[in-house]
Amino acid sequence: MAVQVSIPKGTRDFTTSEMSKRNYIFDNIKTVFKKYGYQAIETPAMENLSTLLGKYGDEGDRLIFKILNSGNYLNKIDEDNLNPEHIAEITNLISEKGLRYDLTVPFARFIVQNRSEITFPFKRYQIQPVWRADKPQKGRYREFFQCDVDVIGSNSLFNEFELIQIIDEIFEILNLKVTVKINNRKILAGIAETIGESDKFIPITVAIDKFEKIGLKKVNEELQKNGLSQDAINKLQPVLNVKRNTTESIEFLSEMLKTSETGLAGLEEIKTIFDYLEYFKPKSNVELDLSLARGLNYYTGAIFEVISDEVELGSICGGGRYDDLTSIFGMKDISGVGISFGADRIYDVLNQLNKFPNETEKSSDVFFINFGKAEELKCIEIANELRKSGYSCEIYPQKAKIDRQFKYANNKNIPFVIVIGAQELENNTLTIKDMSSGDQISIKNSELIDYLEKVQL
Amino acid sequence: MAVQVSIPKGTRDFTTSEMSKRNYIFDNIKTVFKKYGYQAIETPAMENLSTLLGKYGDEGDRLIFKILNSGNYLNKIDEDNLNPEHIAEITNLISEKGLRYDLTVPFARFIVQNRSEITFPFKRYQIQPVWRADKPQKGRYREFFQCDVDVIGSNSLFNEFELIQIIDEIFEILNLKVTVKINNRKILAGIAETIGESDKFIPITVAIDKFEKIGLKKVNEELQKNGLSQDAINKLQPVLNVKRNTTESIEFLSEMLKTSETGLAGLEEIKTIFDYLEYFKPKSNVELDLSLARGLNYYTGAIFEVISDEVELGSICGGGRYDDLTSIFGMKDISGVGISFGADRIYDVLNQLNKFPNETEKSSDVFFINFGKAEELKCIEIANELRKSGYSCEIYPQKAKIDRQFKYANNKNIPFVIVIGAQELENNTLTIKDMSSGDQISIKNSELIDYLEKVQL
Numbered sequence: 001m002a003v004q005v006s007i008p009k010g011t012r013d014f015t016t017s018e019m020s021k022r023n024y025i026f027d028n029i030k031t032v033f034k035k036y037g038y039q040a041i042e043t044p045a046m047e048n049l050s051t052l053l054g055k056y057g058d059e060g061d062r063l064i065f066k067i068l069n070s071g072n073y074l075n076k077i078d079e080d081n082l083n084p085e086h087i088a089e090i091t092n093l094i095s096e097k098g099l100r101y102d103l104t105v106p107f108a109r110f111i112v113q114n115r116s117e118i119t120f121p122f123k124r125y126q127i128q129p130v131w132r133a134d135k136p137q138k139g140r141y142r143e144f145f146q147c148d149v150d151v152i153g154s155n156s157l158f159n160e161f162e163l164i165q166i167i168d169e170i171f172e173i174l175n176l177k178v179t180v181k182i183n184n185r186k187i188l189a190g191i192a193e194t195i196g197e198s199d200k201f202i203p204i205t206v207a208i209d210k211f212e213k214i215g216l217k218k219v220n221e222e223l224q225k226n227g228l229s230q231d232a233i234n235k236l237q238p239v240l241n242v243k244r245n246t247t248e249s250i251e252f253l254s255e256m257l258k259t260s261e262t263g264l265a266g267l268e269e270i271k272t273i274f275d276y277l278e279y280f281k282p283k284s285n286v287e288l289d290l291s292l293a294r295g296l297n298y299y300t301g302a303i304f305e306v307i308s309d310e311v312e313l314g315s316i317c318g319g320g321r322y323d324d325l326t327s328i329f330g331m332k333d334i335s336g337v338g339i340s341f342g343a344d345r346i347y348d349v350l351n352q353l354n355k356f357p358n359e360t361e362k363s364s365d366v367f368f369i370n371f372g373k374a375e376e377l378k379c380i381e382i383a384n385e386l387r388k389s390g391y392s393c394e395i396y397p398q399k400a401k402i403d404r405q406f407k408y409a410n411n412k413n414i415p416f417v418i419v420i421g422a423q424e425l426e427n428n429t430l431t432i433k434d435m436s437s438g439d440q441i442s443i444k445n446s447e448l449i450d451y452l453e454k455v456q457l
Numbered sequence: 458m459a460v461q462v463s464i465p466k467g468t469r470d471f472t473t474s475e476m477s478k479r480n481y482i483f484d485n486i487k488t489v490f491k492k493y494g495y496q497a498i499e500t501p502a503m504e505n506l507s508t509l510l511g512k513y514g515d516e517g518d519r520l521i522f523k524i525l526n527s528g529n530y531l532n533k534i535d536e537d538n539l540n541p542e543h544i545a546e547i548t549n550l551i552s553e554k555g556l557r558y559d560l561t562v563p564f565a566r567f568i569v570q571n572r573s574e575i576t577f578p579f580k581r582y583q584i585q586p587v588w589r590a591d592k593p594q595k596g597r598y599r600e601f602f603q604c605d606v607d608v609i610g611s612n613s614l615f616n617e618f619e620l621i622q623i624i625d626e627i628f629e630i631l632n633l634k635v636t637v638k639i640n641n642r643k644i645l646a647g648i649a650e651t652i653g654e655s656d657k658f659i660p661i662t663v664a665i666d667k668f669e670k671i672g673l674k675k676v677n678e679e680l681q682k683n684g685l686s687q688d689a690i691n692k693l694q695p696v697l698n699v700k701r702n703t704t705e706s707i708e709f710l711s712e713m714l715k716t717s718e719t720g721l722a723g724l725e726e727i728k729t730i731f732d733y734l735e736y737f738k739p740k741s742n743v744e745l746d747l748s749l750a751r752g753l754n755y756y757t758g759a760i761f762e763v764i765s766d767e768v769e770l771g772s773i774c775g776g777g778r779y780d781d782l783t784s785i786f787g788m789k790d791i792s793g794v795g796i797s798f799g800a801d802r803i804y805d806v807l808n809q810l811n812k813f814p815n816e817t818e819k820s821s822d823v824f825f826i827n828f829g830k831a832e833e834l835k836c837i838e839i840a841n842e843l844r845k846s847g848y849s850c851e852i853y854p855q856k857a858k859i860d861r862q863f864k865y866a867n868n869k870n871i872p873f874v875i876v877i878g879a880q881e882l883e884n885n886t887l888t889i890k891d892m893s894s895g896d897q898i899s900i901k902n903s904e905l906i907d908y909l910e911k912v913q914l
Contacts, residue, residue, distance in 0.1 A: 005570045005786050008554050011501035013567055015574060019497040035844045037821040037851035040476040044468035044600050068523040068552055070590040074541040084531040095525055097465050110470055113462045117472060119868040121854055133527040143501050156855035279834055329462050364494040377736055387492045394494035397578055398613035411576040
């Protein structure tokens with residue numbers, strides 16, 4: 001009997017079928033990134049805790065997985081201090097490294113550390129797992145992949161436009177209909193200014209960010225709780241509770257923000273982006289959404305969020321411009337903009353809509369039944385030729401019951417099975433079975449590649 | 458001024474240039490794996506310590522990075538017990554998870570845990586980082602990638618042959634000349650039996666394994682230290698100190714092992730593999746090497762090691778057959794065979810021989826100089842067309858000094874730079890500069906794709 005084995009809660013094994021679906025997503029995303037000149041980097045799973053701590057708030061600090069120092073990790077602790085009451089101090093003394101919590105902070109650290117080798121504007125993508133000691137629940141894991149693409153060292157809005165092109169192209173290839181929502185943190189700051197509550201900018205954005213989820217009434221309650229005057233809340237209503245298309249929103253803001261320099265600057269940025277989109281119309285809907293705020297406070301300009309038009313699953317991609325990311329490591333005034341693709345959510349959307357190509361399920365193009373040594377040698381010969389022409393092939397590694405071998409091919413979703421028995425061996429022929437239709441025909445060995453080309457494998 | 462930032466010792470950032478070289482290796486390896494029907498799996502970075510501990514010996518247990526439990530991790534400890542003398546006990550109480558130390562044990566755990574979903578024989582590959590709290594030194598890292606390919610659930614020697622084909626094809630594609638050394642643990646067991654020291658099998662293999670490094674004299678000293686009789690050591694001499702080709706080794710063993718059933722079984726296995734290679738001659742040298750032993754004790758049959766013929770750098774790939782890997786988790790009698798590619802070493806060999814294709818250095822195929830808004834729009838239009846034809850393109854994100862823009866293209870090794878200024882814009886032409894020759898010509902926009910095809914970009 002097998003021992004009961006398990007993996008840590010909130011983590012996952014990825015089986016062959018899950019991996020090929022995940023790689024379908026990642027490979028398509030990477031192909032588009034590369035077409036636009038973005039290049040991969042990778043950073044270590046472990047970072048010094050001094051790099052990670054204090055960057056994600058108190059809650060974030062708690063959720064960082066900490067690694068026990070090697071060797072006699074207790075030797076820095078006075079025995080008197082080894083007391084559960086001093087747990088925070090003890091943690092500092094027994095752990096110096098943690099697992100990365102996201103890709104953003106390691107990216108900022110990477111830029112500062114490798115700045116002499118980097119050509120700016122720096123266009124990079126990074127696809128790696130991150131770890132969070134969050135309570136695991138449906139759709140929330142303790143190990144999950146982030147897939148980030150950023151350009152840093154240029155404040156041109158061309159970059160925002162290019163990222164929208166990239167989003168558009170990726171979801172077109174993945175055959176998903178999406179809406180790209182855009183807003184701008186300067187517009188939000190302008191709104192806070194206009195309603196006379198500039199100092200409440202953060203609670204205003206946090207409340208607005210929840211608009212879609214909790215509705216206007218609760219947003220207003222939250223604003224009140226945060227000390228906004230009734231007058232200010234009244235002035236905010238037309239921002240949230242009127243449906244407008246992008247043109248109408250721009251008109252509305254031109255009026256509302258006319259006394260706010262920051263607000264008008266944000267509006268100009270939005271206009272510039274939509275001017276680009278006027279020239280190069282994306283396949284996706286792109287719209288200005290004044291209720292989009294994005295919680296993260298390092299955003300300073302344009303912000304993005306992408307949702308599926310077909311499945312309600314929340315945001316599947318998001319990001320924005322940040323003007324001061326590397327300043328946490330002392331390198332100031334480097335503006336950047338980036339987005340992050342939610343691989344797990346995209347996976348779920350594709351799965352729900354049954355939009356993974358059949359391709360992703362098959363392990364090989366062609367399978368050879370093994371009837372014994374003499375036939376096997378012929379199969380190897382033919383398989384090697386097929387591989388040279390780019391086909392993937394498997395030969396059953398030993399003689400076995402034919403049912404069992406067909407079952408193997410079937411389980412592995414191999415579309416064509418080739419049978420070479422004694423008779424075929426003598427005649428230099430083979431029988432090929434199309435596993436989806438069940439049809440089989442006998443052909444000469446030399447006709448095989450033509451046959452496979454014809455069936456457009 | 459930027460803060461001094463760093464990463465944990467023994468870990469690495471991979472820059473864009475390093476990543477594209479690494480991906481060149483991994484992509485080629487994966488392509489070959491897939492051609493033979495091997496499929497990817499992935500397992501979590503963290504495993505339960507109960508899965509990892511006791512599998513790699515005491516030293517291995519010490520080198521596993523342990524993760525501090527989340528929350529109040531001290532709450533399981535009696536205050537009285539919180540004493541540096543009880544460090545082992547304390548570690549058990551404050552840490553339940555560790556980072557994987559290799560891919561082999563997680564693979565065995567994966568098979569046992571997912572056995573109901575797996576089709577056997579199971580052909581999988583796995584390329585993921587592993588972590589070891591080893592003392593960092595040149596060429597030895599605390600985080601490094603392993604790249605394993607295995608077939609499990611079949612004891613047919615066809616699999617050994619197929620792995621040699623895979624090795625051969627991968628190194629041919631990477632343009633590296635290699636020698637594949639083969640031996641068999643049953644032959645080694647047979648030799649131990651023949652010299653009358655069956656019970657010393659492990660120390661004999663460990664000593665033989667060092668033959669290449671420390672030479673015959675020291676091997677003999679070590680054997681003596683391990684209690685081998687002088688008679689046994691004398692009988693072992695002709696195994697090690699006579700150079701033989703494969704045919705000669707087989708003849709020699711047929712004589713030496715004639716009284717050892719195990720030894721002869723190993724010899725038959727070796728002969729079967731070389732029979733395959735007689736039919737399907739690999740490009741690489743493949744030879745029987747009686748001094749190959751491989752330290753790992755889970756190997757039970759064929760063992761492999763691959764060395765570069767061009768650079769002395771030790772083994773760049775190795776593996777073997779194991780008959781009982783999953784039994785550590787209670788699932789018995791599943792034979793498998795696998796090999797592991799040493800990505801860091803292969804990287805070093807390619808680097809030393811300057812054999813990375815130039816391709817790996819370039820970030821894009823084509824770069825567009827940005828002269829301002831009107832020209833930029835034309836550049837976007839042309840770049841989008843090029844991307845549709847499969848080219849990767851970058852446009853400088855803003856107007857900037859032309860020198861600076863050329864420098865950017867140069868730093869990023871982009872082979873072609875396109876200039877569209879006011880004049881070109883008016884005439885629907887562009888100037889394209891070949892960055893390696895310095896040549897530039899003016900062509901019509903519509904001629905661009907033909908031009909790029911002609912220069913075979």
